[in-house]
Amino acid sequence: MAVSTRNAPAADARGRRRAVPGRLRRSFGTHWYAWAMVAPVLAVMLVLIGWPLARGVYLSLTDATEANIGRTIGVNVIPSTYEFVGLDNYLRILTSDLFWDKLLWTVIWTVACVALHYGVGLALAVMLNRKLRFRSVYRVLLILPWAVPAFVAAFVWRYLYNSDYGVINGMLKLAGLGPVGWLDDPVTAKVAVIAVNVWIGVPFMMVALLGGLQSIPAELYEAAEVDGAGPWQRFRAITLPGLRQVSSTVILLGTIWTFNMFPIIFLVTRGGPGSETEILVTYAFREAFTGIRDYSGSAAWGVIILLMLVVLALGYRRTLRSQGDPW
Numbered sequence: 001m002a003v004s005t006r007n008a009p010a011a012d013a014r015g016r017r018r019a020v021p022g023r024l025r026r027s028f029g030t031h032w033y034a035w036a037m038v039a040p041v042l043a044v045m046l047v048l049i050g051w052p053l054a055r056g057v058y059l060s061l062t063d064a065t066e067a068n069i070g071r072t073i074g075v076n077v078i079p080s081t082y083e084f085v086g087l088d089n090y091l092r093i094l095t096s097d098l099f100w101d102k103l104l105w106t107v108i109w110t111v112a113c114v115a116l117h118y119g120v121g122l123a124l125a126v127m128l129n130r131k132l133r134f135r136s137v138y139r140v141l142l143i144l145p146w147a148v149p150a151f152v153a154a155f156v157w158r159y160l161y162n163s164d165y166g167v168i169n170g171m172l173k174l175a176g177l178g179p180v181g182w183l184d185d186p187v188t189a190k191v192a193v194i195a196v197n198v199w200i201g202v203p204f205m206m207v208a209l210l211g212g213l214q215s216i217p218a219e220l221y222e223a224a225e226v227d228g229a230g231p232w233q234r235f236r237a238i239t240l241p242g243l244r245q246v247s248s249t250v251i252l253l254g255t256i257w258t259f260n261m262f263p264i265i266f267l268v269t270r271g272g273p274g275s276e277t278e279i280l281v282t283y284a285f286r287e288a289f290t291g292i293r294d295y296s297g298s299a300a301w302g303v304i305i306l307l308m309l310v311v312l313a314l315g316y317r318r319t320l321r322s323q324g325d326p327w
């Protein structure tokens with residue numbers, strides 16, 4: 001009996017391994033139509049996401065640059081001469097002060113933008129959830145920044161910030177104030193790009209939170225008001241808990257999007273002055289497409305960014321689960 005008891009876990013594991021292919025076959029036989037519909041999407045994702053990701057991870061483990069990568073010039077084919085270097089690129093990046101400086105600014109940029117996205121978006125959602133005249137008009141006007149493509153918004157704001165003929169400095173001049181070099185000073189340039197990203201990102205938060213507000217039963221507010229709860233008490237005890245699941249989702253999405261917000265930084269400030277407003281993703285782009293193009297270094301930067309976001313998402317999800325959120 002002792003022998004059979006000791007062998008029981010191994011036998012159970014073998015039984016589960018044999019059962020998995022059987023379940024997959026039954027699932028495919030029962031839901032073949034769903035599998036057929038999903039297959040093209042999976043194929044496209046493998047081509048557009050899977051292959052570039054695998055290629056990037058491979059390049060990050062080499063010393064590939066513009067000088068040693070394979071290319072074709074006319075009828076001449078120049079073979080690749082780059083070599084496998086293992087984790088050298090990662091060690092070089094993680095031990096450099098440049099990486100930590102860019103990471104610090106990226107974290108500040110992300111936290112400031114997401115906090116303002118959520119705070120302003122929640123305030124507007126609460127106001128639009130009330131009965132107002134022309135409420136539909138307000139909603140359309142407030143969602144317009146989100147409808148404008150990011151690169152168009154970036155070019156418009158760059159014009160507004162122009163030191164010589166920008167609209168903002170023109171308004172300051174009318175008010176009797178001197179012009180400001182918005183994109184010439186590191187501090188004002190950082191404030192400027194944060195303002196642009198907040199202008200673009202607030203409508204998404206507003207719409208998502210407005211949908212969450214409309215799903216909260218009105219009876220809860222009526223009962224709380226009958227019990228003598230004030231506006232702030234109702235907001236804290238009903239509104240915020242009722243928006244918990246929506247808030248957790250939009251904050252995570254907003255964090256990922258803002259962390260990788262390439263067009264605003266690149267098109268508004270070009271990463272300047274100098275490289276003061278460069279975030280991780282824009283610096284990775286410059287590594288790959290400016291000067292002597294360092295493809296392996298850029299790929300290593302990209303993999304590090306991806307790993308940080310994956311760890312952030314997993315940690316955020318675990319924290320929510322520990323607090324009782326099923327998400």
